Amino acid sequence: MPHEPDPPPAKRFKPGSPFFRLDKKPGMLLPRAGHAAAGVEAQRRHLPIYQSRTQVISQLRQLHSAVFIGETGSGKTTQIPQYLYEAGIGRQGIIAITQPRRVAAISLAGRVAEEKKVQLGKLVGYTVRFEDVTSPETKLKFMTDGMLLREAIGDPLLLRYTVVILDEAHERTVHTDVLFGVVKAAQRRRLEQNKIPLKVVVMSATMDVDLFSQYFNKSPVLYLEGRQHPIQIYYTKQPQSDYLQAALVSIFQIHQEAPSSHDILVFLTGQEEIEALARTCRDISKHLPDTSGSMTVVPLYASLPPAQQMRVFLPAPKGSRKVILSTNIAETSITISGIKYVIDTGMVKAKRFNPDSGLEVLAVQRVSKAQAWQRAGRAGREDAGSCYRLYTEDEFENLANMTVPEIQRCNLASVVLQLLALGVPDVLNFDFVSKPSPESMRTAVEQLCILGAVDRKDDHVSLTPLGKKMACFPLExxxxxxxxxxxxxxxxxxxxxxxxxxxxxxxxxxxxxxxxxxxxxxxxxxxxxxxxxxxxxxxxxxxxxxxxxxxxxxxxxxxxxxxxxxxxxxxxxxxxxxxxxxxxxxxxxxxxxxxxxxxxxxxxxxxxxxxxxxxxxxxxxxxxxxxxxxxxxxxxxxxxxxxxxxxxxxxxxxxxxxxxxxxxxxxxxxxxxxxxxxxx
DNA sequence: CTCTCCCT
Structure with a gap:
């Protein structure tokens, strides 16, 4: 190589602020609870949220809508539905808890059924595509957000439900975003028609919930402390021109210094990059002196066959360090225990949508601050950990606060068809939490027009008989x-x-x-x-x-x-x-x-x-x-x-x-x- | 000369 290689970035790390969120909003501040004892009931009582149980219940009893900020480990998702049920709130109907992912809906339902000591599918159940584990007795129903949206087509007022809890709202999936509008409209119309009221609870893991609160008529924001362990954050002193090289150096610096039982999770952008870096790491580790211990490198991305994906959960052989090279699948979808170090390249591959060209662009781009915190959090699930950010603190400060909501990054043809099937009177002016651009709404309507799914007279858009049939399929x-x-x-x-x-x-x-x-x-x-x-x-x-x-x-x-x-x-x-x-x-x-x-x-x-x-x-x-x-x-x-x-x-x-x-x-x-x- | 990630 003609150029002098960059000095190793890891040498230039300086300690940053530990992972404490100091900008807590007033609300319910809970002391950290002691360690969980055996027994399901005892574990419930040891969750941080337990001590504010009475407050949570009395607030929820009074409010039509509430927004919760709940840190990881606060127990909000498993406990709040039970508190509502135990306090007799919304007993006339079902309490729905939505999740962006199927596995989450299924495992949470299992956990709550265990806590209530009932058979899954009776009092506590779940509904995801291809699987409906509920019965007429089901009062606490975990479901994917897409599933609740589908149900709304047959029942736009969501009359089976007395409470809808929209969990993981900070992820801003298209489905959650559309549901915001659907539940808000259902809530208002049920009030107007003197029907049983619909309570709406929004749960978010990030602080910036003003948007949600504003949207639901300035509903109060309640804060729940979690049980996240402290994470030491490190930044580089200089911006890195080659994040792959920087990741490589950081992996081996940690490998030389840390005990071999401390696993490393590295966030990268895609399959090719991951496989290439995996090969390099294996090569280098083979040529290290015996004193530095061996390394087990495990790639992780969605298109990997299931058997290979499972390898991330296996402990490395004794004396060997596990290094997981992952896409953002490990950010939310897959949780791996034993991670002590996170290396965050600060990059992600994500889709953007250009409404003028109708083109989706898949490009490597910088993560948002929220994403960077999510990644760092993966190091502190069981114990204190460290996160090495391969960018400077200034660069971090310049990141966008939140990832752009998906609804502003995708083709809206499906969304518009669905809204029309729900009977939304004026789709072009639908009350979104974050409005998609008028161009992308127009593009969607035009596409549906060409397909013969909608009629357009001036600014009024309506469903054709063909469009009505089209909306019955869970398809584009x-x-x-x-x-x-x-x-x-x-x-x-x-x-x-x-x-x-x-x-x-x-x-x-x-x-x-x-x-x-x-x-x-x-x-x-x-x-x-x-x-x-x-x-x-x-x-x-x-x-x-x-x-x-x-x-x-x-x-x-x-x-x-x-x-x-x-x-x-x-x-x-x-x-x-x-x-x-x-x-x-x-x-x-x-x-x-x-x-x-x-x-x-x-x-x-x-x-x-x-x-x-x-x-x-x-x-x-x-x-x-x-x-x-x-x-x-x-x-x-x-x-x-x-x-x-x-x-x-x-x-x-x-x-x-x-x-x-x-x-x-x-x-x-x-x-x-x-x-x-x-x-x- | 190549494919982030979810979901109905």
Whole structure:
């Protein structure tokens, strides 16, 4: 290398402030409770929240809406629902507690059922997609936020519920954000109609809850202290130009100095980076003197097969240090015990949405302060820990306070369709906590118009009969549309399979280290008609061996995701049957299947240009075939794509070969307008 | 010449 290497950043660490939040708002300040004893009841009494039980109950009795700030370990999520129930608040109906993630809903319900000494599914239950463990006796119901939203379509006033607790509100998922508006409207309308009132409780782990409080008519904010152990924060003295190099140096500095039982968790941005750093760490640790002890490097990201993901929970061999290299999956979704050190690169890969181009951009960007605190917190779950931030304190101060809510970063077609199905009178002016831009709302309405899901007269938007049917499917509008027109092409069974495959994470597992093997084993499934048909072939082969796990391993198929495909397919098929859709199969005529796809997905099409490049027909922007596509080497004249993703270039992912004239027969008016737009 | 993460 021509340049002198950067001096190791870890040498320049200086101690920062320990992890104490001094900006506590007035409210209920609780002393730290002693250590939890055995016995479920005793453990409940030892939670920090227990000592303010009476206050919490009396507040909740009086208030229509309340906002809680609860630190990690405060016990808010398991205790507040029980306090409400035990105090007889909202006994006429059900207390719903929403979670952004399925596993959280399931495990919390299990925990509370244990505490109440009842069988799960009786008094305490949960509802997530594909699983409803509730009964008529259920009064405390943990559910995913998406599930409550689905239920709201049939019951916009949420009349089954007397209390809705929106937990993890700081994460600002689209579902939670839409629910804010739904529960607020339900609360108001129930009051107007003299129905049983709806209590709303918002729970957040971060301090900046003014927005929530303002939104719910300035409802009071109550503070609950947690049981987070102190975390020493370190910053670098100088900004780092290469966060990977900085991470590497920090890992080995800790490795040289700390006892081998102290595990390290490193936050990185993606699979490729993680696998590369894993390789480097293993190489270096092999060449260290024996005195420094060995190192067990474990990669962690979502597309890893389940068996490999489980490795993060296994203790390292005696005398070896566990180093986990993870994406933001370890920020919230997966909790690993024994982490003493967190190394935060300060970077994350995240999606942004450009409403003008309709383009989603996946880019490496800086985390928010809230995210940085979340990452640091992963070091203090059982004991005091340390967090090494690979950026300066100034850089930290310049980070955004909160991550931009997802609703301002995604395509809103589904959201708008859902709101219309809920009977929201004026969608364009829906009362969001954080408004998405008017352009992205307009883009969504326009997309739904083109699909025939909505009618627009001046500023009034309404659902068409087709749109009403589309909203019944838990799918993106373009997919429900494709499914609904599939009987015209006598291929509903094939479309069900393809859409299920496209709406879960990829069923293909591509370990970079075994690339040649993957290519040779996948050959037998590949179709010159594109990725959709290739996926269909894989699904059919999977069915033929009845989902055999060994077959999956040999063929680099992710069996968990493939299992999910089966569940999604069964659910969609049930909805089709309820709608009296004719379920026919077009086993051999796959051209017919592709023609059906063209009729539903015509908005995502691209055409080959004379110079060999591609242009998206909707936005006219230059696009390229993603190298993972089976059509990467081919030069198809006209294709559909499942997704546009802007990374190093603007890539089309999952392509399907089609004929250009199918597009014109599918949406003549739309393409006539597009042509006029090109000419002018 | 390559894919953050959830969810109905």
């Amino acid at each position: 509008p373009r997919f429900s549309k494709t499914l609904l027109i599939s009987p015209d092409f006598s291929c509903t069974e094939e479309i069900l399979t393809i859409i299920s495959l496209l709406s879960v994470d990829s069923v293909l597992y591509n370990p970079p280290a075994r690339r040649d093997e993957v290519i040779s084993v996948r050959k037998k499934f590949i179709s010159s008609e594109g990725d959709h048909i290739t996926l269909l072939n894989i699904y059919r082969a999977f069915k033929k061996v009845s989902g055999n796990k060994d077959w999956c391993r040999e063929n680099f198929v992710n069996s968990r995701n493939m299992g999910l495909v089966g569940e999604v397919r069964a659910q969609l098929r049930d909805i089709c049957i309820k709608m009296n859709l004719k379920l026919e199969s077009s086993v051999c005529d796959l051209a017919n299947v592709r023609r059906c796809l063209a009729h539903g997905l015509f908005m995502s099409a691209a055409e080959l240009q004379p110079d060999g490049s591609y242009v998206a027909l909707d936005t006219h922007q230059p696009v390229s075939i993603h190298p993972s596509s089976v059509l990467f080497q081919a030069r198809p004249v006209c294709v559909l794509f499942n997704e546009l993703l802007h990374t190093s270039r603007c890539y089309m992912r999952d392509l399907c070969l089609i004929q250009t004239d199918w597009l014109h027969e599918a949406a003549p008016e739309y393409f006539r307008r597009k042509l006029r737009a090109i000419k002018s």
